[in-house]
Amino acid sequence: MEPRPVRDRMPLWRLLPNLVTVAAICAGLTAIRFAALGQYHLSVVLILVAAVLDAVDGRLARMLRSESEIGAELDSLADFVNFGVAPGLTLYFWSQAEARPLLWAVVLVFAIACVLRLARFNVGARRPREERDDSLFVGVPAPAGATLALAPVFLAAAWPAGPRPVILVEAYLLLVAFLMISRVPTPSTKAMRIRAEHAKYVLVGFVALLALVVSFPWVTLLLLCAVYLGVVAWSAVRRSRRA
Template identity: 35%
Template sequence: MPNTPSTKNRGIFLLPNLLTTAGLFSGFFAIVASMNNQFESAAIAIFVAMVFDGLDGRVARMTNTESDFGAEYDSMADIVSFGMAPALVMYNWALSDLGKFGWLAAFIFVAGGALRLARFNTNLGTSDKRYFQGLAIPSAAAIVSGLVWVGTKYQVDPNSISYLAAILTICAGLLMVSNFRYHSFKDVDWRGRVSFVVILIIVLAFVVVATEPSLVLFSIFFLYALSGPILTIRSVNRLELKHVVGDTDEECEAAKNADKREVEAKEAAKTVQKDDKKETSE
């Protein structure tokens, strides 16, 4: 049987989707570990999922194995690893005794993560690559799971900080659906040459992280979460509601252009149908 273009394109690329599956497994393991009161392992598993999430897209681009399936699969894995997993780990650790307020706080985080991913996927072609609109879901997951990791590492009684944990979880969820601008670091040239001093700084950074990984990583992502509001406030003359939440001017303009193109496409299709009917009748 000859290989047609349709048969050649069947199947999925193994390597990037294997990394995505590894990230999904890490997120699922975090949920199971938290159910067995292994909260430190659960928190670490979420950070491991972040590593796989950072690798799968880059590997796909480097090996020219990007695909629509991979993009959709990555989003589905992200909502489990960075949406459901951190929320359930936090709930099992500190929020379960708060009753309705506890599980609602966890749900706000999950809903914020799902909305963040949906907005990111729909704005992929129109957004500024240098910035994220809203806190990225892996960073939000790092804050929530980082608090669990720090609390478990230093034997903090979760009941003593349950309301603080709930507020942090809610804030992380709301920051994901905000309009605050966060540096994406996608404009960094990772293939370019750097000086010896830069390599030395990177080595020292790894040493600092290795000394107290839970506290250092939580502090880094917590400060990154604060950088969004600070960057947004400094970049505008007057802070308005649209800078915090809601549709931005760029999104409204993109939506109008999309609607216009859709109307034009429908009119063009109707014109083609009319021409075909005329030719058939003749």
């Protein structure tokens, strides 16, 4: 009687990065559900949670040395749902634009720009390490683009009595879509380094930022978007001067 073939076994903890990615997908899909129900603030929170999980899963995979091709493809598909589809639909439902089909066209443009941004990132990630520059992103990354796209919702939550001009939302969403597919270099946290003696200041700053987000969430998110747009504009000016 022939012995049974030994099947490959893997420890369960190696699935943790993929489980985090799946959780991010669930957060993005649930954000769409809440946006359709009119609970826009909860939808925004879930998209931001998906962005945090997106930052965690890759680092967790590298730390556990459980990177795989399936994990990379799953992460890319999750990014499209969470940062291409969910923010656009949230803005569409929030704007109450049933009678304005132009906004739907802009939402489609934003989603396609996100797809192109992710495709370009995947192609660049397959290049040899010595041929790519991991210290910068080319264009605004998808998670940052999704957060920027939600700035009108942040503004409305911080200023409930303010106007909601849909045409400005459309123009702003087109601007964010352009930034995602542009060639503007944007900073990457992977390349950021600090001195060991400055670590305590970074920790204190992070706690202060977390306290601001908890105490004044919408104003703080608006300020973070403004600062990030300023960094992108500064990078664009530097690039044009070098060219």
